[in-house]
Amino acid sequence: MFDNLSDRLEATFKKLAGQATINEVNIGIAMRDIKRALLGADVNYKVTKKFVEDVRQKALGEEVVKSVSPAQMIVKIVNDELTELMGGENKPLNLNATKLPAVIMVAGLQGSGKTTFCAKLAKRLKKNGKNPLLVAADVYRPAAIEQLRTLGGQVEVPVFSIEEQDALKAALGGIDEARQKANDVVIVDTAGRLQVDEAMMAEAETLKQRLSPDEILFVVDAMIGQEAVNTANVFNERLDFDGVVLTKLDGDARGGAALSIKQVVDKPIKFMSVGEKVDDLDVFYPDRMAQRILGMGDIVSFVEKAQETLDLEKTRSMQSRLLKNEFDLNDFFDQLQQLKKMGSIQGLVEMVPGLNKMIPKQDLDGLDFKPIEAIISSMTKEERQAPEIINGSRRMRIARGSGTKVQDVNMLLKQFKEMKKMMSSVTKMTKSGRKIMPQDLKLEKLLKR
Numbered sequence: 001m002f003d004n005l006s007d008r009l010e011a012t013f014k015k016l017a018g019q020a021t022i023n024e025v026n027i028g029i030a031m032r033d034i035k036r037a038l039l040g041a042d043v044n045y046k047v048t049k050k051f052v053e054d055v056r057q058k059a060l061g062e063e064v065v066k067s068v069s070p071a072q073m074i075v076k077i078v079n080d081e082l083t084e085l086m087g088g089e090n091k092p093l094n095l096n097a098t099k100l101p102a103v104i105m106v107a108g109l110q111g112s113g114k115t116t117f118c119a120k121l122a123k124r125l126k127k128n129g130k131n132p133l134l135v136a137a138d139v140y141r142p143a144a145i146e147q148l149r150t151l152g153g154q155v156e157v158p159v160f161s162i163e164e165q166d167a168l169k170a171a172l173g174g175i176d177e178a179r180q181k182a183n184d185v186v187i188v189d190t191a192g193r194l195q196v197d198e199a200m201m202a203e204a205e206t207l208k209q210r211l212s213p214d215e216i217l218f219v220v221d222a223m224i225g226q227e228a229v230n231t232a233n234v235f236n237e238r239l240d241f242d243g244v245v246l247t248k249l250d251g252d253a254r255g256g257a258a259l260s261i262k263q264v265v266d267k268p269i270k271f272m273s274v275g276e277k278v279d280d281l282d283v284f285y286p287d288r289m290a291q292r293i294l295g296m297g298d299i300v301s302f303v304e305k306a307q308e309t310l311d312l313e314k315t316r317s318m319q320s321r322l323l324k325n326e327f328d329l330n331d332f333f334d335q336l337q338q339l340k341k342m343g344s345i346q347g348l349v350e351m352v353p354g355l356n357k358m359i360p361k362q363d364l365d366g367l368d369f370k371p372i373e374a375i376i377s378s379m380t381k382e383e384r385q386a387p388e389i390i391n392g393s394r395r396m397r398i399a400r401g402s403g404t405k406v407q408d409v410n411m412l413l414k415q416f417k418e419m420k421k422m423m424s425s426v427t428k429m430t431k432s433g434r435k436i437m438p439q440d441l442k443l444e445k446l447l448k449r
């Protein structure tokens with residue numbers, strides 16, 4: 001996701017890197033490039049136009065600070081504007097129902113990933129101490145009910161359904177059942193159709209009126225590009241939903257939906273789904289997403305994900321070593337082993353600065369960490385602890401031992417060094433309690449301001 005956009009933005013920043021000052025001419029060229037990059041990523045035309053204009057105004061209005069290069073300044077402005085574009089901060093679910101159970105209604109087109117999302121959300125809520133009930137209000141297709149049952153089984157959350165084709169009856173029945181069984185949240189999976197149609201909308205409206213949900217979430221497949229924004233508009237006009245869930249962000253989606261939806265319907269993106277497995281759901285953080293788009297990785301999400309999934313003992317010791325700046329290739333190796341346990345590798349790799357450049361994309365599907373593992377395995381304990389002692393002859397030995405080339409060893413060491421440098425600035429920032437920004441990770445000069 002966003003690869004192409006990231007590459008094109010990076011190229012734009014590189015072009016600016018050699019320039020001494022910001023002026024109408026170089027900003028004009030940069031804005032033209034950014035505009036093309038956004039349109040190429042399927043971002044809505046109006047949104048793109050406004051975005052570029054805002055960045056231009058800010059860039060030209062910005063006071064020139066000697067120690068900051070135009071490229072750095074623009075990266076910062078683009079980062080801030082991207083964050084704003086996607087909603088600024090994450091907006092959490094509203095589950096402060098005065099009457100229990102809280103009701104979450106989930107709507108969207110058929111095949112958007114709605115049912116899968118319901119199960120993922122149930123799992124997440126359960127983990128957070130809730131006692132959810134899933135309700136199959138997609139009553140027209142037995143397969144959909146069956147799917148919810150299967151997924152409910154996987155996440156160990158009960159599923160309520162009825163035989164009759166009456167969505168309202170199913171939903172009300174589910175709420176009743178929740179009251180009796182002391183479930184504090186009800187997640188209602190509503191019917192999707194292949195296209196927005198009147199009957200579907202009317203049914204969803206009735207459900208909204210009768211259930212008074214605490215939260216209506218609209219689920220949309222990010223792969224459908226511009227159409228995602230149009231569908232969101234139609235649903236929003238009828239349902240005035242509370243939040244958006246973007247799905248299939250692990251696929252080839254160009255990201256336009258993520259970047260346009262908030263602006264067009266003025267509703268926050270609350271979650272993003274990044275794979276088919278029940279764990280592949282992340283809270284949507286606009287600031288972290290902006291950092292990812294700018295190729296800065298997303299250390300914060302990565303550590304959080306690690307905490308959720310991994311061997312806590314190991315994670316803790318890794319974090320403490322990170323804080324002490326003792327992170328070495330042993331930790332890196334451990335991390336790779338653990339990564340495999342953490343679901344969608346592609347998604348995870350994108351979160352770690354440097355790692356996305358280290359592992360060729362085509363290798364990700366086959367989880368091919370083997371060359372990296374082989375290289376690290378061929379090192380001695382001392383070498384892993386202090387990679388700087390790995391000189392030319394050691395590199396040759398390691399390459400031979402791991403069946404790789406010296407260039408591969410060089411590459412790994414170089415990337416590790418960069419990663420360590422970045423992590424060290426992150427940890428310094430964490431210690432000082434200051435919020436971490438992408439420019440902290442890459443643009444060291446800015447730190448000196």
Ligand SMILES: Nc1nc2c(ncn2[C@@H]2O[C@H](COP(=O)(O)OP(=O)(O)OP(=O)(O)O)[C@@H](O)[C@H]2O)c(=O)[nH]1
Nearest residue numbers: 110111112113114115116192247248273274275276
């Ligand atoms: N790659 C990927 N696939 C997903 C994701 N979310 C859902 N899917 C897949 O998309 C397909 C459709 O998902 P469903 O949850 O059945 O979609 P739905 O909107 O409930 O569709 P109906 O039940 O047919 O109305 C399934 O094969 C899911 O496994 C995701 O984030 N990434």
